[in-house]
Amino acid sequence: MTLRIGLIGAGIMGSDHAKILSRDIPGISLHHVCDADTARATSVAEAYGARHVASDPMAVIADSAVDAVLIASPDHTHAALTKACVEAGKPVLCEKPLSQDSAECLDVIAAEVKAGRRLVQIGFMRRFDPAYVEMKSAFDQGSVGPALMMHHFHRNVSAPPSFTGQMAITNSAPHEFDIARFMLDTEYASISVFRPDFADSNKAGAPVFMVLKTIAGQLVNVEVNNNAAYGYDVRGELVGETGSIFLRSPIASELNTNLQSITTYPADWRPRFAEAYRLQNMAWVKSIETGKPAGASAWDGYAATLVAEAGVRSLKSGETVPVALVAKPKLY
């Protein structure tokens, strides 16, 4: 049985997803590529063998020929489209963030609770990255004892001009908010945001540093530096009572030249997390076949958004801001 997928969004992420679906995943067909920009949708559809091009996402979701939906459209459309998928009873993989408004996330959750079954997976692909999987496996086996702290470093080469310091919290850090929750299996209690006051502090990509406390009392520290210049680099460390687990950008080979030993960083996240995206999308397709949810849920999407909202308030006030989740529905 071939699973017919409707892809909504044909930008960078949508195009990457089309490539993964068509090249790496047996048993599916790319049924629709949908984008407000029809030329872009057509280009992606042709490149990756999709059958149809569309411009109305709601029509794609409603199409009875579509078995499942992958949402990679602009962030502000995520929640409404995801909710529509849920209401149509269709499994959906939605790129992160589910929304930048926690109330919208709760709407999706309410729809899913009403549907009575898990249909939503959020694209927190790090949960499938082999290095994080290895870290979690080691931690779950007790190799470092109970967790005390996690440190995260999230660095991009440069931010687009529109990428404000606030977006470091709302668009970049959710990856860390999610992976730390996932690793520690807890929720956040509070967040404190700091930023360097250097000359160009208002420029796009200004770094932020966050100290979160979990309800279990652990510290989770997150540096987001979107103008790190030197490379795309994600590092992390989980510090337990008897040891620590350290994760850094993987290295394939080393070049010795000019009195230097050189390893390279990628220019953006795609080479670093290519395998994570592939494994995520495979797991999503498999979860549809088996009916067993995989990856991050709508609840996880809500939790990440809620702490980002608190982070934005902390950035503005300079104060520690508490994080107060609603009661977790039994579905999750």
Place this chain on the structure above:
Amino acid sequence: MTLRIGLIGAGIMGSDHAKILSRDIPGISLHHVCDADTARATSVAEAYGARHVASDPMAVIADSAVDAVLIASPDHTHAALTKACVEAGKPVLCEKPLSQDSAECLDVIAAEVKAGRRLVQIGFMRRFDPAYVEMKSAFDQGSVGPALMMHHFHRNVSAPPSFTGQMAITNSAPHEFDIARFMLDTEYASISVFRPDFADSNKAGAPVFMVLKTIAGQLVNVEVNNNAAYGYDVRGELVGETGSIFLRSPIASELNTNLQSITTYPADWRPRFAEAYRLQNMAWVKSIETGKPAGASAWDGYAATLVAEAGVRSLKSGETVPVALVAKPKLY
């Protein structure tokens, strides 16, 4: 158009190939799983959704429903089966070695030359490993100047009792013989084999150390240590006139505990080269679709076998043994 594949051999390698084909590669169907041990064939067929089970490889090759053949049967059957595929006009991916007898390799080459087109790919999967690809790319860009030497270290945890020192040359080292030829784009002129004379020198998995010279005059050194005990570990270094490129087992995370910082080795080759096998098999399927050959050819298979034969003679005589290839057909 779905490509129907006949898989011959349902042992460890055959099972791995069935898994890769069914799980990771769109556009194909696993048509036959063939093994002399029908129960084993059935088990693999069921695990990976193959349509048919067979015990006669020649019948699979002859079956008009089979578009292409993957050979993972015992080594001594490789050449005859590959030749049969060529004569049937069917693309074939044959696990290494093509044969342990260079004359048999020449038979396959003759058949392919007669067919007038490249149908054979040999499973030297390291050519697709991202680390070796990165090494080759850096070398081809001139980052270390002209090559002077390559060093190779090939270590397994332990060898089965049947794995003699000679097999280190005929079964393990061909990976290095091939990847060094591929990297340097040359052929071998001679080989000198050394071995430690330690107490258990005749035991299975006794290490060998080889010094090869290429016709371009470079040195290629290969340690094969099949009882290395500590882990599966493949390292290499390409030394050029202005620098070197070093490759070692990749690292995902690091555990700090008990006054130690620990990274892990896999217990066998499969985790290390999982991605290489996946990419190799994808490239093979794509090469059938496009008609453009990928990976190692029958000629490459012959070259690796010929140098292994010379290596065995050197092991026995303690002398340097020249390697004399036949003239290379224009097809390659």
Place this chain on the structure above:
Amino acid sequence: MTLRIGLIGAGIMGSDHAKILSRDIPGISLHHVCDADTARATSVAEAYGARHVASDPMAVIADSAVDAVLIASPDHTHAALTKACVEAGKPVLCEKPLSQDSAECLDVIAAEVKAGRRLVQIGFMRRFDPAYVEMKSAFDQGSVGPALMMHHFHRNVSAPPSFTGQMAITNSAPHEFDIARFMLDTEYASISVFRPDFADSNKAGAPVFMVLKTIAGQLVNVEVNNNAAYGYDVRGELVGETGSIFLRSPIASELNTNLQSITTYPADWRPRFAEAYRLQNMAWVKSIETGKPAGASAWDGYAATLVAEAGVRSLKSGETVPVALVAKPKLY
């Protein structure tokens, strides 16, 4: 001309200093070893060839046969003894901290200002550690552009029972407070202290995490984890606008065994900083010969103590606490 040194304190640090002075530094003689515990003083004096044993530090300082004084006595005695050295016109190397009371530090400064010349060096030995020196050199050459942030990780295997969380700020973190000031050439404006609320939060060695802001607006983050269990490990990273410089525990060799690649951590600070202590003490002796001060000054000692005091207040209040230095005397 042999420089006659009076060593005050014959505990772990005093004994180490006696060893360095006698074994590694030409041109000096260990004139006195002074300790309230005369047996301990005698033992150190005999082991390292000191001429005299004493129990009264003020008498050692006053002794006209003593040219310079090294203070490694209990922390609470540092400031008074250092001040006495200054008043006696004798060069003094005082182990950190100068005091845990910034007012006492100001007393020493006042005495030195009155003396009109620099006589005090504080034992912030990291300034002489080759790795930090390499970091500073790279930073000063502009290799990462203007500094945005520093991250510090300071981990000990285990803390003695008396080592409270507060002491992580007053006794351990001063090393980081000093090295970051030294690296960035600035002072601190504020400090915010966090700690994990895990079950045994009041136990000795409970970790703290500090976020400091410099008057230049940079962030300096410091984890002190005195029960890190896995090893003595000091790491740091200086993040600039165009890159970063990373420093970790040095590695001499790597052991491959049991599916692991293992490098080791020392059990305490001494192997890690042995070279730093040696170079520091050499620089101190040389500074006496040349009259040019080396290393950290009394002012540096005051700055580290002042921020530690602010840190303790922040630990108690949970608030960000400003750091307000007095005006810096021209002497520094």
Place this chain on the structure above:
Amino acid sequence: MTLRIGLIGAGIMGSDHAKILSRDIPGISLHHVCDADTARATSVAEAYGARHVASDPMAVIADSAVDAVLIASPDHTHAALTKACVEAGKPVLCEKPLSQDSAECLDVIAAEVKAGRRLVQIGFMRRFDPAYVEMKSAFDQGSVGPALMMHHFHRNVSAPPSFTGQMAITNSAPHEFDIARFMLDTEYASISVFRPDFADSNKAGAPVFMVLKTIAGQLVNVEVNNNAAYGYDVRGELVGETGSIFLRSPIASELNTNLQSITTYPADWRPRFAEAYRLQNMAWVKSIETGKPAGASAWDGYAATLVAEAGVRSLKSGETVPVALVAKPKLY
């Protein structure tokens, strides 16, 4: 009691030794600096506080005011000067090689045997390098089981025009010949020398690759590449039956910039082995005080020279050449 040392040779190595002796080692005085070039001797003497300048090494050795001699003169003078020291009953540290003629080494040995006590230390400083010491300690504790093989890589940035391929064997490789003998506690049985036949094979610094067999049957492989261009880099690996110990150039810090993570190599051996030279010279001075020999003996110097001679014959003949030591005197 101050030990008065006569330094013979004021070139690069002599100057380095003068610096170490005067700056790092208490209890000695640099009595003479002797060089045929008196200006050079004077310059070194002034820089490092030597009392006297001399041009006749035999007079220095004979001077009753000289307690011990350090020889860093041109290689061809080493053996005769060392022998003269022995005959004068004076402890001597002679830079490697003891001689490039094994017969000369035997003369020194005969003199020392006649003297009836060990007076000669050869400057194989790697025995004091902390990384090699760590390797030896791990090996001696059985951490990798019985040794099977050692791999050595010895690379310099560039060779002077006079540095022929043969000198790679006679002047560079003795460091590896010695450290492997020391590590494995055995002697060599044979050596086979290979070299790449690249275009400029006769140029200075042409690389050689050597395969040695020990009398215990282990393999010792040595690459010497004096035009490695990329940096001064010494690596080694000791492969045992249950694991391996790997040693590479130490790293102090890592610079992240321009999509690269960069660590540095020194331009020559001095930074890499500065600590080894310091510890070697300290051990030499201490051995004089205690009467217990330290480091490599005249026998070790002979063994290294003998295998180098065999290596030169192998380089010329292309054959494996046996190494036949004389019977070892009881003194060693």
